Amino acid sequence: xxxxxxxxxxxxxxxxxxxxxxxxxxxxxxxxxxxxxxxxxxxxxxxxxxxxxxxxxxxxxxxxxxxxxxxxxxxxxxxxxxxxxxxxxxxxxxxxxxxxxxxxxxxxxxxxxxxxxxxxxxxxxxxxxxxxxxxxxxxxxxxxxxxxxxxxxxxxxxxxxxxxxxxxxxxxxxxxxxxxxxxxxxxxxxxxxxxxxxxxxxxxxxxxxxxxxxxxxxxxxxxxxxxxxxxxxxxxxxxxxxxxxxxxxxxxxxxxxxxxxxxxxxxxxxxxxxxxxxxxxxxxxxxxxxxxxxxxxxxxxxxxxxxxxxxxxxxxxxxxxxxxxxxxxxxxxxxxxxxxxxxxxxxxxxxxxxxxxxxxxxxxxxxxxxxxxxxxxxxxxxxxxxxxxxxxxxxxxxxxxxxxxxxxxxxxxxxxxxxxxxxxxxxxxxxxxxxxxxxxxxxxxxxxxxxxxxxxxxxxxxxxxxxxxxxxxxxxxxxxxxxxxxxxxxxxxxxxxxxxx
Amino acid sequence: xxxxxxxxxxxxxxxxxxxxxxxxxxxxxxxxxxxxxxxxxxxxxxxxxxxxxxxxxxxxxxxxxxxxxxxxxxxxxxxxxxxxxxxxxxxxxxxxxxxxxxxxxxxxxxxxxxxxxxxxxxxxxxxxxxxxxxxxxxxxxxxxxxxxxxxxxxxxxxxxxxxxxxxxxxxxxxxxxxxxxxxxxxxxxxxxxxxxxxxxxxxxxxxxxxxxxxxxxxxxxxxxxxxxxxxxxxxxxxxxxxxxxxxxxxxxxxxxxxxxxxxxxxxxxxxxxxxxxxxxxxxxxxxxxxxxxxxxxxxxxxxxxxxxxxxxxx
Numbered sequence: 001x002x003x004x005x006x007x008x009x010x011x012x013x014x015x016x017x018x019x020x021x022x023x024x025x026x027x028x029x030x031x032x033x034x035x036x037x038x039x040x041x042x043x044x045x046x047x048x049x050x051x052x053x054x055x056x057x058x059x060x061x062x063x064x065x066x067x068x069x070x071x072x073x074x075x076x077x078x079x080x081x082x083x084x085x086x087x088x089x090x091x092x093x094x095x096x097x098x099x100x101x102x103x104x105x106x107x108x109x110x111x112x113x114x115x116x117x118x119x120x121x122x123x124x125x126x127x128x129x130x131x132x133x134x135x136x137x138x139x140x141x142x143x144x145x146x147x148x149x150x151x152x153x154x155x156x157x158x159x160x161x162x163x164x165x166x167x168x169x170x171x172x173x174x175x176x177x178x179x180x181x182x183x184x185x186x187x188x189x190x191x192x193x194x195x196x197x198x199x200x201x202x203x204x205x206x207x208x209x210x211x212x213x214x215x216x217x218x219x220x221x222x223x224x225x226x227x228x229x230x231x232x233x234x235x236x237x238x239x240x241x242x243x244x245x246x247x248x249x250x251x252x253x254x255x256x257x258x259x260x261x262x263x264x265x266x267x268x269x270x271x272x273x274x275x276x277x278x279x280x281x282x283x284x285x286x287x288x289x290x291x292x293x294x295x296x297x298x299x300x301x302x303x304x305x306x307x308x309x310x311x312x313x314x315x316x317x318x319x320x321x322x323x324x325x326x327x328x329x330x331x332x333x334x335x336x337x338x339x340x341x342x343x344x345x346x347x348x349x350x351x352x353x354x355x356x357x358x359x360x361x362x363x364x365x366x367x368x369x370x371x372x373x374x375x376x377x378x379x380x381x382x383x384x385x386x387x388x389x390x391x392x393x394x395x396x397x398x399x400x401x402x403x404x405x406x407x408x409x410x411x412x413x414x415x416x417x418x419x420x421x422x423x424x425x426x427x428x429x430x431x432x433x434x435x436x437x438x439x440x441x442x443x444x445x446x447x448x449x450x451x452x453x454x455x456x457x458x459x460x461x462x463x464x465x466x467x468x469x470x471x472x473x474x475x476x477x478x479x480x481x482x483x484x485x486x487x488x489x490x491x492x493x494x495x496x497x498x499x500x501x
Numbered sequence: 502x503x504x505x506x507x508x509x510x511x512x513x514x515x516x517x518x519x520x521x522x523x524x525x526x527x528x529x530x531x532x533x534x535x536x537x538x539x540x541x542x543x544x545x546x547x548x549x550x551x552x553x554x555x556x557x558x559x560x561x562x563x564x565x566x567x568x569x570x571x572x573x574x575x576x577x578x579x580x581x582x583x584x585x586x587x588x589x590x591x592x593x594x595x596x597x598x599x600x601x602x603x604x605x606x607x608x609x610x611x612x613x614x615x616x617x618x619x620x621x622x623x624x625x626x627x628x629x630x631x632x633x634x635x636x637x638x639x640x641x642x643x644x645x646x647x648x649x650x651x652x653x654x655x656x657x658x659x660x661x662x663x664x665x666x667x668x669x670x671x672x673x674x675x676x677x678x679x680x681x682x683x684x685x686x687x688x689x690x691x692x693x694x695x696x697x698x699x700x701x702x703x704x705x706x707x708x709x710x711x712x713x714x715x716x717x718x719x720x721x722x723x724x725x726x727x728x729x730x731x732x733x734x735x736x737x738x739x740x741x742x743x744x745x746x747x748x749x750x751x752x753x754x755x756x757x758x759x760x761x762x763x764x765x766x767x768x769x770x771x772x773x774x775x776x777x778x779x780x781x782x783x784x785x786x787x788x789x790x791x792x793x794x795x796x797x798x799x800x801x802x803x804x805x806x807x808x809x810x811x812x813x814x815x
Contacts, residue, residue: 306698307700308697308698327700327702328697328698328699328700328701329700329701329702331700332699332700333700338698340698342694345692345694345695346692346694346695346697346698347695347698348692348695349687349688349691349692349695349696349699350691350692351687351690351691351692351758351759352687352688352691352692356684356687356688359684360684360688360695360696360699360701361699361700361701363681363684363685364681367680367681370680370681370682371679371680371681372679372680372681372683372684374679414699
């Protein structure tokens with residue numbers, strides 16, 4: 001009933017969706033899997049009306065539709081349960097459920113709260129949640145909020161004619177095992193009311209729940225498998241499009257690090273409730289990977305090394321000197337370079353060109369008495385454009401217009417050219433296509449060869465295992481376990497997950 | 502896409518179109534002497550707008566500029582007899598210090614610049630009222646000519662005021678395009694988070710931007726005071742709106758990061774032409790601010806970078 005035919009979507013420098021055919025039948029649960037950057041989220045945004053496709057058609061019951069915004073999509077029965085929850089936490093549950101649709105309870109300009117509570121209770125019953133609708137949302141657990149969100153989407157049932165399609169975007173990422181089971185049971189029960197599109201990176205869950213699974217890679221649907229034919233290995237293979245092997249992460253190029261020297265020492269360092277009692281050493285040529293779930297404190301540790309966040313206790317030494325002043329400026333002066341996760345916001349400055357971005361952290365090297373030597377800046381940029389094969393027409397190109405991979409290269413060039421020998425990489429491959437990822441892996445190995453110490457927060461566990469010399473697992477801000485990752489003797493996914501959750 | 506490409510040239514096109522339009526309606530507009538005097542008249546406004554550009558370029562705004570100029574007219578008048586030409590230093594420093602305080606409040610205390618500068622503006626206004634005893638003061642003519650007479654002379658037909666404006670423009674342009682400070686300003690205006698993550702001292706950059714804005718407002722106030730040979734707490738009233746309009750119609754959006762001081766020069770000329778047109782069309786002086794208010798809104802709507810607003814405007 002709901003169908004996409006040859007849907008295309010372009011962004012500057014990226015062909016995000018390539019002639020996608022996608023179909024949801026009545027009462028069906030459709031799985032959608034793919035690596036980060038495969039186009040899952042773009043596809044979802046097209047489905048719920050946040051993006052408009054450049055080409056192709058969307059049909060509901062064979063009638064072509066076009067959504068200008070999510071509200072129009074909702075009026076056609078498409079609802080979205082957001083990954084980062086979209087409830088407003090200081091409103092009550094019922095206010096959230098009927099946000100934007102309060103008119104039905106209004107008499108003479110006044111909201112009939114009793115009627116709204118009654119209607120909310122009816123919705124909550126659908127998701128089997130027995131709570132008082134007048135509770136403030138912030139009092140609920142994450143699992144409960146997820147259900148409220150689902151209940152909110154289910155109000156569409158009364159509001160529109162026709163069938164419902166509900167998107168679930170990584171609904172299990174914040175749930176405990178039993179809560180996941182309950183959610184799945186509920187979704188199965190709800191298939192008599194709606195169809196579902198289930199997006200998750202947890203392959204086993206997708207396999208368990210979905211009737212059919214779409215596999216995406218590089219903006220294309222590379223396969224559609226029925227549940228009965230689905231195998232984790234085969235799907236994973238299609239998702240990645242190659243063997244996830246040693247070659248991919250350049251394991252053969254991983255050389256032992258210099259254990260004699262120390263670049264960074266953390267000695268029982270804590271920062272409020274972000275992380276507690278963390279100790280490690282980073283050596284030249286080492287890739288140290290911090291592994292943990294979202295919010296486990298990995299980013300905060302990176303930010304402390306860089307100097308953005310001062311620790312509340314413990315001591316941090318960089319190159320043998322204890323750090324007393326925590327500012328980004330002094331971090332840069334100590335030779336630390338930071339490649340933030342939000343590449344477009346924190347990594348590059350959109351609106352500034354290639355050379356301006358590359359020298360931003362080291363303007364003192366390209367100026368005398370505060371006056372810039374722009375021709376030297378340009379020649380630096382040309383050198384690094386060649387060295388890292390950055391695809392840009394010239395040094396005057398606005399970095400905001402470069403592709404993600406090339407933006408990342410500009411950020412790395414900024415630090416490398418400034419002589420940073422401690423590089424912090426926060427999700428360096430997030431949103432990059434495969435080729436660009438491999439470029440980043442190549443650069444990581446080159447930096448290690450050059451004696452740079454790298455602290456990495458990887459995008460996937462495979463990446464963490466593949467790239468690192470050392471893995472430190474962190475859970476809720478606390479150290480769990482340290483793994484040595486000598487090539488040929490790397491820990492498995494299971495070893496890590498076991499300590500993460 | 503094409504609109505985006507020609508967007509940087511909008512101010513030039515607007516200026517040219519306005520000049521042609523006004524010239525057709527009123528050919529005497531092209532009289533060189535008349536034009537020269539029009540341009541010269543707008544110099545104090547231009548200087549204030551030039552400073553304002555720095556505040557807006559980093560994505561802030563300086564609402565204190567007019568009150569700073571008011572305060573400076575009083576200071577200049579009161580202390581001229583005591584310090585002679587040295588009063589210029591006091592004037593500029595007053596502006597710069599008050600600007601720096603606004604910058605400190607904005608960057609360290611996280612008070613948005615429109616509030617911090619508005620508040621500091623009232624502080625300046627109040628100081629001006631206190632210092633002047635709420636009276637209109639006037640300068641001693643001899644002292645004024647001894648110290649600042651050179652400001653209003655002519656060399657080979659070029660008014661010195663204009664020369665000062667051009668020197669300040671060149672200085673501001675150099676600061677913006679050729680120095681590490683200018684680059685830092687651009688980084689803060691275009692992507693503050695990335696500037697922080699690159700280790701720039703963003704707080705200091707902001708403070709300096711507001712200090713420069715204040716310093717230029719001080720120069721504008723001083724010129725105004727010398728020109729009118731006096732000072733009072735309301736002398737520069739009406740300048741603020743025009744200065745902001747000049748920056749924005751010049752093509753430096755409220756969101757910062759693009760445009761700059763040369764744009765402000767164009768913007769000031771646009772303001773000048775609009776003002777001349779209104780005089781010619783006999784628009785009443787009381788109605789002129791109405792026109793500029795509307796022009797300001799149009800300019801903001803046309804130039805603002807909506808992608809930086811993230812959908813939230815309050």
